[in-house]
Amino acid sequence: MEEEDIGEWVLVRRSTEKDLWNPSGTVGDGGGESSEPLKVTFGGPAKHWTDAIPIGNGRLGAMVWGGVASEILQLNEDTLWTGTPGDYTDRKAPEALEEVRKLVDNGKYFAATEAAVKLSGNPSDVYQPLGDIKLEFDDSHLKYTVPSYRRELDLDTATARISYSVGDVEFTREHFASNPNQVIASKISGSKPGSLSFTVSLDSKLHHHSQVNSTNQIIMQGSCPDKRPSPKVMVNDNPKGVQFTAILDLQISESRGSIQTLDDKKLKVEGCDWAVLLLVASSSFDGPFTKPSDSEKDPTSESLSTLKSTKNLSYSDLYARHLDDYQSLFHRVSLQLSKSSKNTCVDGSLKRDNHASHIKESDHGTVSTAERVKSFQTDEDPALVELLFQFGRYLLISCSRPGTQVANLQGIWNKDIEPPWDAAQHLNINLQMNYWPSLPCNLRECQEPLFDYLSSLSVNGSKTAKVNYEASGYVVHQISDLWAKTSPDRGQAVWAMWPMGGAWVCTHLWEHYTYTMDKDFLKNKAYPLLEGCTLFLLDWLIEGPGGYLETNPSTSPEHMFVAPDGKQASVSYSSTMDISIIKEVFSEIVSAAEILGRNEDALIKRVLEAQPRLLPTRIARDGSIMEWAQDFQDPDIHHRHLSHLFGLYPGHTITVDKTPDLCKAAESTLYKRGEDGPGWSTTWKIALWAHLRNSEHAYRMVKHLFDLVDPDHEAKYEGGLYSNLFTAHPPFQIDANFGFSAAVAEMLVQSTVKDLYLLPALPRDKWGSGCVKGLKARGRVTVNICWKEGDLHEVGLWSKEQNSVKRIHYRGRTVTANISIGRVYTFNNKLKCVRAYSL
Numbered sequence: 001m002e003e004e005d006i007g008e009w010v011l012v013r014r015s016t017e018k019d020l021w022n023p024s025g026t027v028g029d030g031g032g033e034s035s036e037p038l039k040v041t042f043g044g045p046a047k048h049w050t051d052a053i054p055i056g057n058g059r060l061g062a063m064v065w066g067g068v069a070s071e072i073l074q075l076n077e078d079t080l081w082t083g084t085p086g087d088y089t090d091r092k093a094p095e096a097l098e099e100v101r102k103l104v105d106n107g108k109y110f111a112a113t114e115a116a117v118k119l120s121g122n123p124s125d126v127y128q129p130l131g132d133i134k135l136e137f138d139d140s141h142l143k144y145t146v147p148s149y150r151r152e153l154d155l156d157t158a159t160a161r162i163s164y165s166v167g168d169v170e171f172t173r174e175h176f177a178s179n180p181n182q183v184i185a186s187k188i189s190g191s192k193p194g195s196l197s198f199t200v201s202l203d204s205k206l207h208h209h210s211q212v213n214s215t216n217q218i219i220m221q222g223s224c225p226d227k228r229p230s231p232k233v234m235v236n237d238n239p240k241g242v243q244f245t246a247i248l249d250l251q252i253s254e255s256r257g258s259i260q261t262l263d264d265k266k267l268k269v270e271g272c273d274w275a276v277l278l279l280v281a282s283s284s285f286d287g288p289f290t291k292p293s294d295s296e297k298d299p300t301s302e303s304l305s306t307l308k309s310t311k312n313l314s315y316s317d318l319y320a321r322h323l324d325d326y327q328s329l330f331h332r333v334s335l336q337l338s339k340s341s342k343n344t345c346v347d348g349s350l351k352r353d354n355h356a357s358h359i360k361e362s363d364h365g366t367v368s369t370a371e372r373v374k375s376f377q378t379d380e381d382p383a384l385v386e387l388l389f390q391f392g393r394y395l396l397i398s399c400s401r402p403g404t405q406v407a408n409l410q411g412i413w414n415k416d417i418e419p420p421w422d423a424a425q426h427l428n429i430n431l432q433m434n435y436w437p438s439l440p441c442n443l444r445e446c447q448e449p450l451f452d453y454l455s456s457l458s459v460n461g462s463k464t465a466k467v468n469y470e471a472s473g474y475v476v477h478q479i480s481d482l483w484a485k486t487s488p489d490r491g492q493a494v495w496a497m498w499p500m501g502g503a504w505v506c507t508h509l510w511e512h513y514t515y516t517m518d519k520d521f522l523k524n525k526a527y528p529l530l531e532g533c534t535l536f537l538l539d540w541l542i543e544g545p546g547g548y549l550e551t552n553p554s555t556s557p558e559h560m561f562v563a564p565d566g567k568q569a570s571v572s573y574s575s576t577m578d579i580s581i582i583k584e585v586f587s588e589i590v591s592a593a594e595i596l597g598r599n600e601d602a603l604i605k606r607v608l609e610a611q612p613r614l615l616p617t618r619i620a621r622d623g624s625i626m627e628w629a630q631d632f633q634d635p636d637i638h639h640r641h642l643s644h645l646f647g648l649y650p651g652h653t654i655t656v657d658k659t660p661d662l663c664k665a666a667e668s669t670l671y672k673r674g675e676d677g678p679g680w681s682t683t684w685k686i687a688l689w690a691h692l693r694n695s696e697h698a699y700r701m702v703k704h705l706f707d708l709v710d711p712d713h714e715a716k717y718e719g720g721l722y723s724n725l726f727t728a729h730p731p732f733q734i735d736a737n738f739g740f741s742a743a744v745a746e747m748l749v750q751s752t753v754k755d756l757y758l759l760p761a762l763p764r765d766k767w768g769s770g771c772v773k774g775l776k777a778r779g780r781v782t783v784n785i786c787w788k789e790g791d792l793h794e795v796g797l798w799s800k801e802q803n804s805v806k807r808i809h810y811r812g813r814t815v816t817a818n819i820s821i822g823r824v825y826t827f828n829n830k831l832k833c834v835r836a837y838s839l
Contacts, residue, residue: 018774021796050722058401079285083125089467116493127423131204189274337382392741427501436742473535476502561632679727679736686743751777764790
């Protein structure tokens with residue numbers, strides 16, 4: 001690697017979609033750009049993992065702790081899992097299925113729940129950490145000037161930075177994860193010549209061997225266990241799974257400094273001006289159907305090849321390529337909010353009302369983000385909402401890119417051999433929520449791993465469907481893993497017996513089409529997967545009472561009911577969520593078939609015959625949506641899951657315009673459930689209230705999430721945020737970070753292919769003025785909205801590749817607009833087109 005003194009960075013933004021439109025006048029400082037720096041800031045080094053800074057390139061991740069005398073970059077690679085390809089079938093299942101169905105038919109729900117355990121399978125495999133980069137500085141760093149310490153994550157550049165002073169020397173560190181070059185890059189420097197000395201090494205909790213590979217490289221080779229950890233088996237005793245290699249390359253200033261080898265495992269740097277570290281890593285994983293022992297992939301040669309490709313690139317070259325790649329995605333959307341419409345200047349620019357704030361706007365650069373979260377219940381700082389919204393987009397870009405693995409329960413970031421819930425893919429809300437922001441928040445490419453994953457699930461799921469349930473098509477249950485596990489989880493039916501996971505993911509295929517209008521995607525990717533899912537659902541549905549088709553056995557995810565005999569059970573028939581998902585999939589494949597000219601297919605005729613025989617969504621005695629086919633007593637009315645409201649969001653069968661009675665019942669359901677719950681439940685409630693057009697309650701749930709979690713006492717919290725803005729169940733689950741971004745987008749824009757709803761759940765007294773640019777609506781339309789004093793100011797719309805006819809709705813007013821390819825249209829607050837021009 002070459003290096004040069006680049007001095008101060010001057011960032012020149014390349015134009016993105018949101019730059020194509022600006023409102024007349026200036027509604028915000030910068031025409032919709034956040035008026036605050038998009039930075040997550042910290043008051044000191046990390047004390048807990050959830051204080052560390054996450055960086056990632058989709059495949060590789062790191063958590064930067066920011067220690068002074070000793071620093072850790074905890075590393076992840078997205079294919080490091082326990083296990084090998086599995087057999088996800090059970091030849092005894094059909095007999096058990098028949099037994100459970102008979103018990104349900106006879107109303108013996110407790111007995112059916114007990115018997116359904118026979119349908120459960122084995123647990124998923126477990127996501128594993130790669131290891132650590134460990135940096136040790138000399139003891140003088142212990143005497144750093146505490147007020148000089150700065151640590152931040154800059155969302156605008158996807159860069160972690162640390163700086164502090166020791167005497168008259170300022171030390172700086174910069175870390176980023178490059179997608180174009182597949183490296184984690186770090187630059188460490190001192191402000192005085194020859195002031196930088198440190199020792200660096202690689203370590204791992206997995207079975208591994210680390211050694212100095214040359215004068216400036218450390219290579220670490222290891223393996224994952226071929227089975228999930230057992231309480232009686234140490235992880236190092238079972239090194240037969242996925243193999244991995246990580247290589248750390250070290251370069252220092254040419255003019256001064258030296259590198260020595262210590263103990264054949266560490267590199268010692270003395271007296272240099274700066275150092276650049278590049279971390280590359282690869283594994284032997286060759287897809288979910290190839291055993292690690294059969295893999296022909298050589299992770300060492302792949303890692304060396306990746307490193308070689310950077311040889312002629314300077315650090316500034318790497319950084320420039322990183323910025324170009326990352327910002328082409330991140331800069332598509334901007335959001336600016338102001339809570340005070342009364343403080344709007346004559347020229348339209350926004351002033352924040354800080355009268356009630358403990359933290360002034362001018363202090364945001366010096367006050368930690370954690371302190372701002374603490375103050376949110378009092379000051380309700382809208383800039384913090386902007387930051388958390390954009391942080392969710394940052395995380396999705398950082399953990400899910402084309403060609404990577406799907407984002408798991410923790411994205412890609414994990415420090416544990418046995419992480420909570422195995423950090424596995426949970427398909428009864430969590431995996432799906434990970435991808436809710438991908439379309440409305442203009443990151444469609446980041447959803448590609450989900451569809452690749454579903455393709456793998458469909459292969460294994462067809463075997464599970466055939467053997468376990470004697471059904472065609474494919475089935476996926478509640479929990480999966482790297483190996484595309486499709487069988488039920490082990491344990492109780494209340495969580496394990498839920499065969500709708502694949503069907504829910506399938507709805508994302510149709511959503512992708514409605515947002516992108518990509519007919520080739522619909523034909524080649526979406527339709528075959530929808531077809532296989534539909535075949536299973538048609539076979540899974542059986543004759544029920546009253547001429548209805550029913551699902552049996554059926555559960556409402558992770559929730560129990562009180563059966564008529566007074567016993568708690570989870571297994572019955574035709575839960576509302578089952579039927580809601582089936583309705584969604586059936587509607588989607590019928591629509592897809594019409595577009596693709598396949599209306600006469602035998603499968604579509606079967607679907608059309610089945611649709612009117614699906615149980616309607618019904619209202620319970622207490623006015624809420626019934627969660628089960630019968631109006632069972634609910635033993636836990638504040639349960640975290642909102643499964644029976646799937647039809648309201650993310651589904652489309654309950655809408656304010658078409659089903660007002662069901663919307664009233666959905667509102668009663670949300671009141672009944674209450675406001676407490678894990679982070680993902682909180683963000684789902686934001687979106688649900690938004691789809692009821694209830695801005696007050698949507699915002700109440702926004703505010704509810706801003707609760708700073710103490711990692712030492714996290715068990716007493718429900719939901720909340722850690723100091724690095726990771727969302728809490730607790731413990732950490734990443735789904736709510738994504739759910740929040742999606743939910744805020746739903747508060748500002750909702751759509752169908754033909755309809756566009758502007759500011760449907762805007763909390764006008766909290767975000768009185770603002771501007772959002774670059775959101776996407778169905779029909780491949782880009783949406784930009786600015787509002788002042790709680791009322792629409794202007795909206796800009798365009799479509800680059802799709803003519804579109806839109807009914808635009810705002811506060812009871814509707815107009816029809818023809819959106820032509822390559823034209824930008826501006827509408828005023830009366831929905832009158834006042835400007836139009838070509839891109």
